[in-house]
Amino acid sequence: MNPGPRSNSSQLEPLLRVSGLGKQYVRRRPFSRANIAVDAFHDVSLTVFPGRTLAVVGESGAGKSSLARCIALLERPTTGTIELAGTNLAALSRKALFSMRREVQLIFQDPSSALNPRLTAGEIIAEPLVIQGEGTNSQRRARALQLMEQVGLDPAWERKRPLELSGGQRQRLAIARALALGPHLLILDEALSNLDAANQTLILKLLTELQAAHALSFLHISHDLRLVSEFADEVAVMYEGRIVESKSTRNLFASPEHSYTRELLASVRSVESILFERSA
Amino acid sequence: MRYLAQRFVHSALLLFAVSIFSFAILQLAPGDFFTPISLNPQISAHTVASLRSQYGLDKPLPVRYEHWLRSVLRGDFGISFAYGTPVAPLLAVRARNTLLLTGTSLLLAWLLAIPFGIWSAAHRGKWSDRAGGIVTSSLLTVPDLVLFLALLLLAVRTGWFPTGGMMSAGFDDLSVAGKVKDLAIHLLLPALGLVLATLPPLVRHVRSAMIEVLEAPFVRAARAHGIPESRVLLRYALPVAANPLITLFGYSIAAMLSASLLVEMVLSWPGVGPLLVDAILAKDVYVVVGAVMLSSLFLVAGNLVADALLFATDPRIRTD
Numbered sequence: 001m002n003p004g005p006r007s008n009s010s011q012l013e014p015l016l017r018v019s020g021l022g023k024q025y026v027r028r029r030p031f032s033r034a035n036i037a038v039d040a041f042h043d044v045s046l047t048v049f050p051g052r053t054l055a056v057v058g059e060s061g062a063g064k065s066s067l068a069r070c071i072a073l074l075e076r077p078t079t080g081t082i083e084l085a086g087t088n089l090a091a092l093s094r095k096a097l098f099s100m101r102r103e104v105q106l107i108f109q110d111p112s113s114a115l116n117p118r119l120t121a122g123e124i125i126a127e128p129l130v131i132q133g134e135g136t137n138s139q140r141r142a143r144a145l146q147l148m149e150q151v152g153l154d155p156a157w158e159r160k161r162p163l164e165l166s167g168g169q170r171q172r173l174a175i176a177r178a179l180a181l182g183p184h185l186l187i188l189d190e191a192l193s194n195l196d197a198a199n200q201t202l203i204l205k206l207l208t209e210l211q212a213a214h215a216l217s218f219l220h221i222s223h224d225l226r227l228v229s230e231f232a233d234e235v236a237v238m239y240e241g242r243i244v245e246s247k248s249t250r251n252l253f254a255s256p257e258h259s260y261t262r263e264l265l266a267s268v269r270s271v272e273s274i275l276f277e278r279s280a
Numbered sequence: 281m282r283y284l285a286q287r288f289v290h291s292a293l294l295l296f297a298v299s300i301f302s303f304a305i306l307q308l309a310p311g312d313f314f315t316p317i318s319l320n321p322q323i324s325a326h327t328v329a330s331l332r333s334q335y336g337l338d339k340p341l342p343v344r345y346e347h348w349l350r351s352v353l354r355g356d357f358g359i360s361f362a363y364g365t366p367v368a369p370l371l372a373v374r375a376r377n378t379l380l381l382t383g384t385s386l387l388l389a390w391l392l393a394i395p396f397g398i399w400s401a402a403h404r405g406k407w408s409d410r411a412g413g414i415v416t417s418s419l420l421t422v423p424d425l426v427l428f429l430a431l432l433l434l435a436v437r438t439g440w441f442p443t444g445g446m447m448s449a450g451f452d453d454l455s456v457a458g459k460v461k462d463l464a465i466h467l468l469l470p471a472l473g474l475v476l477a478t479l480p481p482l483v484r485h486v487r488s489a490m491i492e493v494l495e496a497p498f499v500r501a502a503r504a505h506g507i508p509e510s511r512v513l514l515r516y517a518l519p520v521a522a523n524p525l526i527t528l529f530g531y532s533i534a535a536m537l538s539a540s541l542l543v544e545m546v547l548s549w550p551g552v553g554p555l556l557v558d559a560i561l562a563k564d565v566y567v568v569v570g571a572v573m574l575s576s577l578f579l580v581a582g583n584l585v586a587d588a589l590l591f592a593t594d595p596r597i598r599t600d
Contacts, residue, residue: 072504101506114497118519128505177501 013086015217016048016071016185021080023066040066041241044080046219048185051211053218055228055249057264058238064221067238068189071219072106073097085184102132102181109190111170115162121148121173122158128180147176151206168199175206179214188220192227204230226268229253237261287587291580295573299352302572303345306565312337313361313563335361337565348569357573358566362559367570371552375574377446378544378551382536382578384467385474389532393479397486398513404491416480424477424539428546431473435547441469444548466549473543478535485528489521496520519593526589533582537575 023040041063048054058064070077073089082089084103092100105128108114115124125144129135135143145155151172162170171191178186188207192200208231210216222228228235229249236246237258244258256262314337318328332338336347348358357367400409419427435441442448446466447459454462493499494517502516544553552571559567 069500074500074503098506101504104504106501106504108497108501110497114501116498116502116516116520127502131502131505131507174501181505 012049014047014083015050015085016046016219017083018044018046018071019081019083020045021067021070021077021082023063023070023075024078039063039241041238044238044243046236046243046246048217048219049233050184050217051215052233053211053220053231055220055222055232055235056238056243057222057225057228057235059223062238063241064223064238065189068106068187068219068221072104072187073101074106099132102128103183104185104187105178105181105183106187106189107171107174107178107191110194111167111174112162114174115170115177117162120159120161121153121165124162124173125176125180128177132181134181143180144176147179148173150179150210151176167195168202171195171199171203172206175203175210179210182214183216185217185219188218188222190222191220193222193224200227207231225264226271229268237264284588284591287584291584294580295576298576299349299569299573300345302569303341303348306563306568307341309563311563313565315563335359348566357570360559360564360567362562362564362567367566370555370567371570371574374550374552374555374571377549378537378540378553379578381467381470381544381549381551382474382533382540385471385478385540386533386536388471389475389479389482389536390529392475393482393486396483398490398518400483401487401490401494401517402509402513412483416483419476419480424473424542425546427476428473428543431469432546435469442466446550470543470547470549473547474536474539477539477543478532481535482528482532486521486525489524490517493517493521523590523594526586526593529589530583530586533586534579537578537582 021044022042025038025040027036027038028034029036044063044067046054046056056064056067066075069075071082073082076090084100087100089097089100116127119127122141122144125147126140129140129143134140141158145158148155148158153169153172153176157165157169162173165173171194174191186207192203195203204227207218211218218232220228220232225235232249234247235249235252236243237252237260238244239258239260245252245256245261252261253265256265312332313335314328314331317323317331318325329338336344339347351358355368357371359365360367360370363370396412400412403409432443435443442465446463448462448466451459451462490513494512499512499516502512507516540549540551541553541556543549544551545557548554552574556568556571556575558564559571
């Protein structure tokens with residue numbers, strides 16, 4: 001859990017403010033004119049402050065990933081607004097939205113499918129720069145090499161392809177790509193879930209270092225409360241498409257209100273007690 | 281390079297196995313080319329026996345196979361009993377015609393399948409994609425024979441297309457442009473049949489391969505970077521989706537060849553198909569074996585082409 005001084009966020013302007021966000025998927029019922037509407041999530045409000053981490057925790061099917069896609073502007077929400085650094089994203093023109101995309105970057109659960117298998121490590125990191133039309137070829141390459149070093153990848157691997165890298169190295173590569181455009185918000189969509197315990201710790205450490213170095217904000221989406229409690233400043237608990245509880249990590253652990261939160265905490269504690277008993 | 285060499289040896293072994301197999305299977309069928317003659321009371325048993333020994337049909341199978349294999353290695357594929365000519369030139373003409381038909385159809389089918397598949401993947405779930413799905417699945421359910429017969433009926437009823445053959449009566453007197461046009465008109469219907477028979481699965485495979493890649497997180501990441509949709513389709517998704525499609529290309533050659541036998545029969549295209557069927561009915565052994573070998577050769581060559589393409593386009597195979 002995070003120490004106290006960072007939890008004093010009330011005076012800061014939020015980087016991301018999501019209010020009343022909802023997403024409904026409509027599907028046509030086969031052989032009928034009737035539609036089936038499914039609410040992925042409903043009336044979600046969140047705030048992420050600069051340099052802070054907000055974790056969204058919930059079981060699978062709770063609507064976390066749909067929420068991530070909406071905030072990353074991959075899907076249009078049905079209701080509500082997303083404000084990034086004071087700008088309402090829904091009101092933006094195509095062109096303005098295009099340049100706004102550099103502010104928000106996604107990191108996915110499975111790094112092997114998150115990287116284009118046909119490109120080399122160097123090309124993968126330079127890809128967002130190419131898409132956004134930034135710099136010359138040699139500038140982009142220099143930036144890619146610099147980023148590889150930053151995330152702990154040997155720049156000599158520039159010409160390696162994702163398949164030649166290990167799981168942890170691939171996730172580092174995905175992080176380097178996400179950093180290429182100098183974003184302010186990183187959405188970690190179960191970004192640690194596919195890694196083994198040793199790599200989880202290493203990547204977590206890397207993310208914490210990067211956060212300090214670049215004043216990054218993280219929106220960490222996960223089903224694993226134990227994992228996010230390690231570095232989240234605040235936790236929002238999502239249950240059946242709604243945020244049922246949202247408070248600082250310390251407060252959440254100290255005084256959980258919603259029954260689902262208590263269940264989550266109980267499972268974390270039981271895992272911890274098992275581990276403790278074993279080591280004793 | 282080892283990969284390609286391996287594939288090559290593999291193909292050679294396969295052809296060898298096919299030759300043994302077709303020889304053995306033909307032996308299992310009762311009678312031989314001279315059986316109908318031996319039933320004729322005016323021809324003595326002695327004459328038939330001497331004919332059999334003249335063509336080596338009295339020898340046991342392994343001996344005949346060995347004899348055949350030796351002559352094949354010299355470039356001699358034996359003699360057709362029915363035509364009384366060497367098999368090789370007979371097959372060469374038919375092979376050229378079959379290649380013209382299947383090659384044209386293969387090219388057309390893929391030239392249609394790729395844009396259609398990409399288009400319906402890009403419009404997934406929309407009414408246009410569904411309409412395309414209905415068309416392809418209806419075509420899939422129509423048996424090839426019915427399809428070809430329908431085309432024949434169309435040609436007969438309308439008189440717009442020739443009902444068979446590959447050139448008109450006065451072909452030799454035509455100018456070069458006239459010859460090309462005449463050939464194209466004759467080619468149109470059989471090629472259309474083959475394209476319609478093989479296109480639906482190709483479109484569906486292109487579509488599903490594209491959809492799979494379009495949903496991959498790396499495409500989502502590129503979208504989050506603001507990549508334009510046309511570039512997503514052609515520069516990002518298509519190259520990654522290409523691998524299974526290149527393998528499918530090899531299979532599509534096989535599908536094309538087997539469908540071509542039927543289309544050649546129904547629409548009287550003078551290719552390997554009708555020759556093979558006649559030879560099987562007449563038990564014209566060396567023509568059958570030759571034609572089977574030729575079809576296998578096409579097939580193997582098609583798969584080799586697919587392997588070579590895969591080798592050229594996929595860095596993962598090269599690094600092995």
